[in-house]
Amino acid sequence: MPESTRITSNRNISLKEVWQRRELIRLFAWRDIKARHKQSVLGMGWAIIYPVLMMIAFSLFFGLLVKVEHGDVPYPVFVYTALLPWLLFSEGISRMGTSLISDISLIQKIYYPRIISPLASVITPLLDCGISFLILLSIAAYFGYYPSVTLLGLLFLLPLSLLLITGIGLWIAALNAEYRDMRYLLPFLTQLWVYASPVIYPSSMIPARFLFAYGILSPMAGIIEGFRWAVLGNPFPSTLLISTCIATFLFFVTGLYYFNKKERVFADVL
Amino acid sequence: MIAIKAEGLSKWYRLGEQGMLTKRVMNAFRKQVGFWALDNVSFELEQGQALGIIGANGSGKSTLLKVLSRITAPTKGSATINGKITSMLEVGTGFHSELTGRENIMLNGVILGMRESEVKRKMDEIIDFSGIEKFIDTPVKRYSSGMYVRLAFAVAAHLDPEILLIDEVLSVGDAAFQQKSLQKMGESTQQGKTLLFVSHNMSAIRNLCQYVILLEKGKIAKFGLSAEVIGSYMKEPTGGLFPKWIALNEKLDERGTTVEMESIELVTSKDTAEVELSCPFIIRMTYKAKGYAPLSLILCDQTGEVIFNSLNNKEPNWYGKQLTEGKYISECTIPGNLLTEGIYSIFIYICIRGWTDGVTTKHLYFRAIDDGVLRGDCYVAYSGIMRPALQWITRKAEEC
Numbered sequence: 001m002p003e004s005t006r007i008t009s010n011r012n013i014s015l016k017e018v019w020q021r022r023e024l025i026r027l028f029a030w031r032d033i034k035a036r037h038k039q040s041v042l043g044m045g046w047a048i049i050y051p052v053l054m055m056i057a058f059s060l061f062f063g064l065l066v067k068v069e070h071g072d073v074p075y076p077v078f079v080y081t082a083l084l085p086w087l088l089f090s091e092g093i094s095r096m097g098t099s100l101i102s103d104i105s106l107i108q109k110i111y112y113p114r115i116i117s118p119l120a121s122v123i124t125p126l127l128d129c130g131i132s133f134l135i136l137l138s139i140a141a142y143f144g145y146y147p148s149v150t151l152l153g154l155l156f157l158l159p160l161s162l163l164l165i166t167g168i169g170l171w172i173a174a175l176n177a178e179y180r181d182m183r184y185l186l187p188f189l190t191q192l193w194v195y196a197s198p199v200i201y202p203s204s205m206i207p208a209r210f211l212f213a214y215g216i217l218s219p220m221a222g223i224i225e226g227f228r229w230a231v232l233g234n235p236f237p238s239t240l241l242i243s244t245c246i247a248t249f250l251f252f253v254t255g256l257y258y259f260n261k262k263e264r265v266f267a268d269v270l
Numbered sequence: 271m272i273a274i275k276a277e278g279l280s281k282w283y284r285l286g287e288q289g290m291l292t293k294r295v296m297n298a299f300r301k302q303v304g305f306w307a308l309d310n311v312s313f314e315l316e317q318g319q320a321l322g323i324i325g326a327n328g329s330g331k332s333t334l335l336k337v338l339s340r341i342t343a344p345t346k347g348s349a350t351i352n353g354k355i356t357s358m359l360e361v362g363t364g365f366h367s368e369l370t371g372r373e374n375i376m377l378n379g380v381i382l383g384m385r386e387s388e389v390k391r392k393m394d395e396i397i398d399f400s401g402i403e404k405f406i407d408t409p410v411k412r413y414s415s416g417m418y419v420r421l422a423f424a425v426a427a428h429l430d431p432e433i434l435l436i437d438e439v440l441s442v443g444d445a446a447f448q449q450k451s452l453q454k455m456g457e458s459t460q461q462g463k464t465l466l467f468v469s470h471n472m473s474a475i476r477n478l479c480q481y482v483i484l485l486e487k488g489k490i491a492k493f494g495l496s497a498e499v500i501g502s503y504m505k506e507p508t509g510g511l512f513p514k515w516i517a518l519n520e521k522l523d524e525r526g527t528t529v530e531m532e533s534i535e536l537v538t539s540k541d542t543a544e545v546e547l548s549c550p551f552i553i554r555m556t557y558k559a560k561g562y563a564p565l566s567l568i569l570c571d572q573t574g575e576v577i578f579n580s581l582n583n584k585e586p587n588w589y590g591k592q593l594t595e596g597k598y599i600s601e602c603t604i605p606g607n608l609l610t611e612g613i614y615s616i617f618i619y620i621c622i623r624g625w626t627d628g629v630t631t632k633h634l635y636f637r638a639i640d641d642g643v644l645r646g647d648c649y650v651a652y653s654g655i656m657r658p659a660l661q662w663i664t665r666k667a668e669e670c
Contacts, residue, residue: 007279007340007349023386027377031366038368038409109363110381111340264343267336268283 013260018113028103028120036124047128048135051087055080062200070202073232077143081231082199082224084132085161089220090190091125092162096169097186100177104270114263118173122165136231145232153230160248161223167251170259177262178269197221202228203240215243219251271352273317273433273464274338278347281308281333281488307333309488310347315481317353317432320465322475322496324503325485331468332437334485335359338466339435353432353464356383360437362422367411371402371421374410378425392428400424427454433464472500472573495651501572501612520631522620528560529620534634536616537601543636547657548606548643553616553634555602560595563588566619567602570633571655572612581625607659609638610652 037043055076062068063075070078099121100107100114107114137147176182196218198205203225206214215221222244225237262269284304308330315321323331337344339357364381365374375396379389389396397406400420402413410418469475475482475496482499484492492499521530537552538545545551553567568579580602583589588598615635621628644659 003352003354005340005351005355007337007344007351009344009346009348011340011343023380027380027386031369031377034373035366035368106364106381108341109359110357112381267342 009264011264013113013115013256013263018115018119021112021116024112024116025120025123028116029123032121032124033127044131047131050128051080051083051132052135054083054087058083058200068201069205071204071234073145073228073234074143077140077145077232078202078228079200080136080139081228082197084129084136085157085223085227086194086197086199086220087132088125088129088161089165089223090194091128092122092165093169093172094186094190095121095125096165097172097176097182099169100173100266100270107270108267114266115170115259118169118259119166122162122169126162140231147231148233150230150233153226157223157226157230160244161220163252164219164223164244164248167248167253167255170255171251174255174259174262177266193218193220198224203237208239211239212243215240216247219244219247271317272314272350273319273353274313274315274321274349274351274466276314276338276347276349277312279308279311279334279337279344279349280306280346281330281337281342282345283307283333306488308337308344311485311488311490312347313483313490313493315464315466317464318462319481320467320479322479322482323466323468323485324472324475324482324500325491329485330488331485332359333488335435335437335466335468351433354383354430355433355435356429356431357435358382358426358437359435361419361426365410365418365422368409370409371400371406371413372397374421375425378422379429382425382429383431384429388430396424396428399427431463433466435466437468472503476500476573497612497651497653520620520629522622522629524627525622526561527563527620527622529563529565530558531618531620531631532556532558532597534616534618534631536634536636545609545636545638546606546641546643547609547611547638548641550603550606553602553604555600555618557598557600558596559593559598561592562590562623563593563598563600564621564623564625565600566621566625566628568617568619568630569604570615570617572614574615575655577614577655579619607644608656610655610657611638611640612655613637 040046042049058079059076063070063079068075096118099117103117106112107117140146172182172186176186197220203211203214203221222237222240222242225234225240226244228234229236282304283306311330311334313321323334325331333342335357336342336359338349338351339355339359341357341359362374362378364378366377369377372393375393376386376389379392379396380386384392397403400406400423402417402420405413405417410421413421465478467475467478479496481494482492482496483490484499484503492502522528533554533556535554535556536543536545537554538549555565557563563582565582566579567582569577571577582600582602585600613635614637615633617633618631619628620631644657
């Protein structure tokens with residue numbers, strides 16, 4: 001029996017089809033990485049340098065000058081541990097958000113499950129995150145923090161953050177296809193969220209009764225504090241993580257729904 | 271087995287920009303302005319057949335292809351496609367300028383639906399077909415457009431779909447390479463593959479496709495054998511068929527030739543632009559001339575392709591002699607039982623002695639009608655662009 005395709009006015013994303021075309025995800029990611037490093041001198045080096053530079057800048061301003069109250073952990077490790085999931089998040093949503101627009105010439109000329117574009121665009125930040133993780137382990141070791149069994153918590157935190165990124169990223173990608181206003185909104189959103197998340201300060205600064213709501217509005221908070229728990233042995237952020245799970249669920253389900261609804265007209269509205 | 275079945279496919283496009291918030295709010299209160307790019311299109315295509323889609327610009331050809339290839343969803347209606355489908359709406363979809371030729375073969379191949387392992391297996395064959403081995407590890411941004419097209423076509427030619435949708439891509443690239451690609455596509459339909467081909471190139475359509483759909487304003491205006499549909503599409507080439515063409519400013523005054531064409535006329539028993547297949551007919555040229563007047567009559571089929579030309583250098587009275595100034599009439603008789611049904615056009619090439627440096631007149635269009643004289647007991651369609659009456663003789667081999 002040959003494969004049969006139905007074409008109707010209300011098609012839906014087919015998981016089976018995405019799975020069949022999974023090679024495309026890898027190839028798109030491979031294309032992004034290859035193309036990204038083609039005309040840069042430092043190439044892959046930027047994956048290491050960028051978060052380290054941010055760590056140094058934050059340590060100078062908020063660790064030395066402003067002297068943010070952050071507990072016993074030395075500020076550079078404190079902030080670098082948070083930068084890892086944060087950069088994965090901010091890079092992830094902005095790459096996902098612009099993925100359809102950068103693949104516009106493809107989308108208008110050939111069919112593939114459109115969701116492959118955003119899914120593939122998260123691979124690069126994920127690899128960057130992996131490289132930074134090795135740097136983190138060495139920085140942490142330098143300050144006397146060695147990996148413990150809590151490190152296994154990342155096996156839960158990382159997939160959770162990917163789901164959250166995908167949920168928000170799909171929203172932005174689908175909105176961006178139709179409303180280019182997102183181009184202005186997106187940098188603002190990431191700017192806002194970096195200060196609304198416990199990157200440069202600990203979440204313990206937030207009054208306990210607001211903690212749950214804070215975690216919903218700033219859904220990376222749970223994951224960031226989770227990283228500090230897993231890598232540095234800080235207290236387990238149970239309230240925040242519950243918020244994160246709820247927010248992730250909401251973003252993911254609605255994001256997928258909206259993307260699915262818009263998928264069939266991307267070629268017309270882009 | 272049915273490969274493609276379209277049922278009432280329709281596609282609505284909104285006209286005008288959506289624009290900013292204020293405009294959007296205002297639009298919400300207004301009636302939506304738009305048009306049906308596709309309007310209730312239904313057809314069936316059997317596996318192994320090749321279907322051409324023709325029509326004027328904006329008639330919905332590309333929209334139909336976009337809907338069938340799932341680039342965009344129809345507004346109404348549905349279609350079923352049985353078999354692995356690949357579409358080519360442009361050459362080199364997904365090529366990345368920073369990547370090398372080899373890398374782009376991989377990327378493009380997988381985008382077009384091949385497996386990575388399949389592309390790897392066919393890599394050498396593809397590079398070989400493209401004929402640009404030397405540059406295969408250079409980024410494609412350094413390629414000439416010709417090389418780019420060759421590479422893209424080499425990938426496309428090695429796809430192995432059961433159903434192939436192609437849009438006008440053959441209009442690029444050099445003639446020899448086009449031929450090679452057309453051949454490769456022709457082969458694929460012989461191997462039981464189904465082809466849907468959109469083009470303005472009527473001779474490519476006729477060579478590749480048995481059936482043709484003519485689209486007009488999003489609707490199927492005609493669906494049938496390619497020769498018939500192409501014929502009716504080419505019916506009104508310059509707003510109608512004329513038995514007589516009044517020439518305007520079609521003259522040559524150079525090196526011994528002075529000819530000013532006044533009219534070109536189709537002379538038949540009726541006074542219309544129609545000739546019956548079995549009847550000879552005359553093309554009459556009226557012109558003012560002085561000196562020499564080498565004339566060539568060129569007959570084209572409905573797609574504008576030249577079928578033959580005929581020179582007046584065997585004309586017994588005046589050819590090769592100096593014409594004294596005045597008006598002349600030349601007549602060229604085209605025998606019956608030579609052409610087949612359809613639209614033909616004729617134009618005249620006026621040139622200097624030696625048959626160079628000439629000018630051409632506009633085309634005179636006429637229709638050849640089957641009067642059935644040559645048919646005998648055959649009631650099915652004839653193929654080809656001519657239907658000459660040729661002599662047939664059969665003998666039993668042992669007796670001679």
